[in-house]
Amino acid sequence: MRRIIHLSDLHFGAEEPTIAEGLLADLKRQSAHLLVVSGDLTQRARASQFADAERFLKHIDLPQIVVPGNHDIPLYNAIARWLTPLDNYRRFIGRNVEPTFYDAELAVAGVNTARSNTWKDGRISPHQVERLRQFYTAQSDAACKILIAHHPFIPPAKDPKAALVDGGPAALRVFEACGCHLILAGHLHLAYSGDVRPHHVEVTRSILVIQAGTAISHRRRDEANAYNVLTIDGPTLSLEVRAWNGREFTGSPPERFTQTEEGWCPQ
Ligand SMILES: [Fe+2]
Ligand SMILES: [Fe+2]
Numbered sequence: 001m002r003r004i005i006h007l008s009d010l011h012f013g014a015e016e017p018t019i020a021e022g023l024l025a026d027l028k029r030q031s032a033h034l035l036v037v038s039g040d041l042t043q044r045a046r047a048s049q050f051a052d053a054e055r056f057l058k059h060i061d062l063p064q065i066v067v068p069g070n071h072d073i074p075l076y077n078a079i080a081r082w083l084t085p086l087d088n089y090r091r092f093i094g095r096n097v098e099p100t101f102y103d104a105e106l107a108v109a110g111v112n113t114a115r116s117n118t119w120k121d122g123r124i125s126p127h128q129v130e131r132l133r134q135f136y137t138a139q140s141d142a143a144c145k146i147l148i149a150h151h152p153f154i155p156p157a158k159d160p161k162a163a164l165v166d167g168g169p170a171a172l173r174v175f176e177a178c179g180c181h182l183i184l185a186g187h188l189h190l191a192y193s194g195d196v197r198p199h200h201v202e203v204t205r206s207i208l209v210i211q212a213g214t215a216i217s218h219r220r221r222d223e224a225n226a227y228n229v230l231t232i233d234g235p236t237l238s239l240e241v242r243a244w245n246g247r248e249f250t251g252s253p254p255e256r257f258t259q260t261e262e263g264w265c266p267q
Contacts, residue, residue, distance in 0.1 A: 001105075002103075002231075003032040003229065004032060004033065004034045004035075004106075004146075004184075004230040004231075005027060005035045005229060006038065006184050006212050006228035006229070007038075007212065007227045008038040008039065008185070008187075008213070008214065008227070009069065009186045009187065009213070009214035009215065010037070010040065010041050010042075010215055010217065011071060011214060011216070011219055012041060012043065012052040013048075013049040014217045015216045016216055016225070019225050019244050020216045022248055023215055023249060024056070025248070026242060026249035027060055032062055033062070033063070033103075033106075034064075034101060034108065035057075035062040035065070036110075037057070037064065038067060038148055038149065038184055038187075038212060039067050039068055039069025039070075039072065039114065039149075039151075039185075039186055040187065040214075041066070041068070041069070041072055042071055042088075043071055043217070044074070044076075045073055045074045045088055047091070050072075050091070050092035051092055053093065054093060057093070065100070065101050066094060066099070066110070067148050067149065067150055068086055068097055068112050068150065069122075069151075070115075070118075070120045070121070070150065070187070073116055074088075082116050085116045086114075097110070098110050098111055098112055098128070102139055103143075105143055105232070106143055106146065107135070107136060107139035107140070107144070107145045108146045108148060109132050109135045109146070109147055110147075110148040111148070112150075113150050113165050120163075122149075122150060122151030122165045122166065123151075124167040124168065124171045125167060126167075129170065129171045132171075132178075132180075133177075133178050136175070136179060137178045137179075141179060144182060144232050145179055145180045145182070146180070146184060147175065147183045149184075150187050151185060152165065152185050152188055153165055153183055153185065153199075153200075154200075154209045157192065162188060169200055169202060169203075172202075180207055181207065181264075182207065183208070183209045184209075184212070185209065186214075188221070189214040189221045189223070190211060190213055190223055191212055191223065193210045193211065193255065205263065206262070206263020206264045207264075208257060208264040212226065212227055213226040213227070213241075214226075223243075224244050225243065225244040226249075227242055229251070231254075235260075236257070236259075237256070237257045237258075237264070238254040238257075239254060
């Protein structure tokens, strides 16, 4: 059994300090094995904002897989945006913008979908997909194979035309071939989940997508600040969304999924 904390869209620079403190307090009550952060650590990629994000992450005593989001690339400084887009990210958060983690039960890979040539959309390139293919095929089939990305691969029910990651369909065809089970992402500041197949008819194997809301920022989209707790135990997965109620983070009844021959089935 493995428990994963999934945070996204912290947006330091647009964070709510009380909620950030509440999140750290709530995380202390979770006994997890891994923290993943699916991008947008800052609001404007400023050094001071990354320093705040770094301080925050240092309070969480877990192995961490963190990837950048579009807000982690400078927007107004054109020279930095094009020549050194992730310098501040690398300086404060981690030199490797595509980290990996694996043990007997998990094989987790991060991918950087943020790009300098678009304001907010993201892309996954054939080169990145090939790197991921090599990683997943080198891992035991007994492990749950998980991708961490910032940009979404499926839209939310309330916004079916939401922009998805460019290159997503081609990437998914490779991911299904190498046994990827799960994609964790953010960007839309909405918590939702679903199978990729209804949205990508060319994909035949079930891959479950789980999106996290914005954990601590005021950039809410008609939803409370929230984060996800995933418990993976063999073929079963439980997803608990823990949301801020104005005083603390509290959990909703977990959604449960089981992997069957038909794919991920909600229980
Ligand atoms: Fe965001
Ligand atoms: Fe984003």
